[in-house]
Amino acid sequence: xxxxxxxxxxxxxxxxxxxxxxxxxxxxxxxxxxxxxxxxxxxxxxxxxxxxxxxxxxxxxxxxxxxxxxxxxxxxxxxxxxxxxxxxxxxxxxxxxxxxxxxxxxxxxxxxxxxxxxxxxxxxxxxxxxxxxxxxxxxxxxxxxxxxxxxxxxxxxxxxxxxxxxxxxxxxxxxxxxxxxxxxxxxxxxxxxxxxxxxxxxxxxxxxxxxxxxxxxxxxxxxxxxxxxxxxxxxxxxxxxxxxxxxxxxxxxxxxxxxxxxxxxxxxxxxxxxxxxxxxxxxxxxxxxxxxxxxxxxxxxxxxxxx
Amino acid sequence: xxxxxxxxxxxxxxxxxxxxxxxxxxxxxxxxxxxxxxxxxxxxxxxxxxxxxxxxxxxxxxxxxxxxxxxxxxxxxxxxxxxxxxxxxxxxxxxxxxxxxxxxxxxxxxxxxxxxxxxxxxxxxxxxxxxxxxxxxxxxxxxxxxxxxxxxxxxxxxxxxxxxxxxxxxxxxxxxxxx
Numbered sequence: 439x440x441x442x443x444x445x446x447x448x449x450x451x452x453x454x455x456x457x458x459x460x461x462x463x464x465x466x467x468x469x470x471x472x473x474x475x476x477x478x479x480x481x482x483x484x485x486x487x488x489x490x491x492x493x494x495x496x497x498x499x500x501x502x503x504x505x506x507x508x509x510x511x512x513x514x515x516x517x518x519x520x521x522x523x524x525x526x527x528x529x530x531x532x533x534x535x536x537x538x539x540x541x542x543x544x545x546x547x548x549x550x551x552x553x554x555x556x557x558x559x560x561x562x563x564x565x566x567x568x569x570x571x572x573x574x575x576x577x578x579x580x581x582x583x584x585x586x587x588x589x590x591x592x593x594x595x596x597x598x599x600x601x602x603x604x605x606x607x608x609x610x611x612x613x614x615x616x617x618x619x620x621x622x623x624x625x626x627x628x629x630x631x632x633x634x635x636x637x638x639x640x641x642x643x644x645x646x647x648x649x650x651x652x653x654x655x656x657x658x659x660x661x662x663x664x665x666x667x668x669x670x671x672x673x674x675x676x677x678x679x680x681x682x683x684x685x686x687x688x689x690x691x692x693x694x695x696x697x698x699x700x701x702x703x704x705x706x707x708x709x710x711x712x713x714x715x716x717x718x719x720x721x722x723x724x725x726x727x728x729x730x731x732x733x734x735x736x737x738x739x740x741x742x743x744x745x
Numbered sequence: 746x747x748x749x750x751x752x753x754x755x756x757x758x759x760x761x762x763x764x765x766x767x768x769x770x771x772x773x774x775x776x777x778x779x780x781x782x783x784x785x786x787x788x789x790x791x792x793x794x795x796x797x798x799x800x801x802x803x804x805x806x807x808x809x810x811x812x813x814x815x816x817x818x819x820x821x822x823x824x825x826x827x828x829x830x831x832x833x834x835x836x837x838x839x840x841x842x843x844x845x846x847x848x849x850x851x852x853x854x855x856x857x858x859x860x861x862x863x864x865x866x867x868x869x870x871x872x873x874x875x876x877x878x879x880x881x882x883x884x885x886x887x888x889x890x891x892x893x894x895x896x897x898x899x900x901x902x903x904x905x906x907x908x909x910x911x912x913x914x915x916x917x918x919x920x921x922x923x924x
Contacts, residue, residue, distance in 0.1 A: 623801055623803055623804075625801075625802065625803070644879055644881050645881065646798055646856065646879075646881055647879075731852070731853040731885045732849065732850045732851055732852055732853065732885065733849075733851045733852075733853050733883040733884055733885055733886060733887075733888050734847055734848065734849040734850075734851065734886065734887045734888065735791075735847070735848040735849075735851060735859070735883070735888055736845065736846070736847045736848075736887060736888075739789070739837070739839065739843060739844040739845075739846065
């Protein structure tokens with residue numbers, strides 16, 4: 439590849455690529471300033487560095503930077519879209535149309551309605567248009583998540599979260615991330631495909647993660663589908679803009695029941711029953727105390743593709 | 746970079762089983778390994794932490810368990826000869842693409858964290874990847890699975906998590922409790 443056309447193309451794109459200095463949110467060059475301010479998110483150093491490299495015509499360097507950026511944890515939807523967009527551009531400048539196509543496909547999987555700004559060069563827009571057309575013809579199927587309607591949860595109970603996930607590709611996994619609002623780290627559980635319907639998935643938050651408390655409290659959560667390299671393909675919410683649900687307060691223990699019919703303790707059968715139960719319990723305690731109760735945890739290891 | 750996925754889908758044994766027959770073929774953990782992984786991994790090490798809720802599994806997975814400061818004791822696990830260990834080491838010996846392991850003699854109780862570490866074939870072995878999950882309860886007998894899947898990721902030298910590898914990653918620590 440001759441450097442001349444590259445630099446020319448880079449120059450043509452410079453205004454667009456080097457647009458927002460914070461570089462955390464992808465926006466068309468012609469996006470209004472208000473939109474920029476309204477969508478400002480966390481910075482992404484890989485995006486910023488890759489933009490600089492693209493501006494300087496260092497397309498190989500930009501590809502490397504973007505691949506590192508895509509492997510970083512906690513990449514938001516907006517950042518991922520920007521990373522893939524720049525990766526597609528860099529690959530195109532390098533003459534790697536297939537790799538560019540791959541990057542744009544990932545972008546469209548994550549954000550099916552994403553459009554390149556009109557200021558992009560015609561060659562790029564044409565390729566992008568062809569890929570979008572493929573998607574319409576279902577040759578590339580975007581992952582879609584229909585999130586659960588989750589607003590409240592009972593305390594001290596395992597919380598089953600069911601979501602509809604379509605077109606989950608080979609190697610891709612869906613996860614539910616959650617934390618108590620205000621906490622730092624998210625915990626996660628994986629979604630498991632249900633047998634019927636097959637596009638329904640369920641994740642279970644253990645009961646001890648939603649302990650009962652006298653007052654209700656909020657939990658943050660988000661859903662994410664990532665490919666085998668942990669690249670986000672789709673999601674609902676993200677670490678910076680999580681969804682929330684409310685854990686209901688622990689129910690008050692019911693008050694004492696007033697027995698107002700006769701005197702129960704005057705009934706001889708009750709004392710007989712109590713005696714029998716007590717004897718049984720004592721025998722049970724002796725058995726349990728003399729036996730060490732142990733459990734077994736079987737593990738089945740299987741290589742993918744093996745029967 | 747060509748990536749080879751290492752995916753271990755793990756089912757946390759959190760639901761109580763009743764007696765040996767309680768399992769009915771359902772297993773405590775089910776691990777799926779990508780085809781390339783057995784070439785790199787020689788052993789799986791299983792450990793159980795008490796007071797599982799007090800740990801951040803994300804943190805636990807970042808380094809060898811043996812190198813970490815634990816805030817609660819490990820559950821003593823018994824091997825087939827009845828000897829107690831802090832962790833059980835299983836050689837990865839796949840037969841027809843699969844292998845059954847069993848961690849038995851676990852005292853019944855609640856609130857554990859199970860840690861499965863994949864050890865490289867190097868000498869001494871290094872940590873290839875680690876998976877940690879909360880286990881709310883261990884019941885008597887064979888514990889049925891709770892359908893909660895998760896992945897074991899190869900651990901990056903900088904402490905991050907990395908799904909899939911070109912075979913070059915491992916953490917520079919020897920995960921074995923008994924060297």
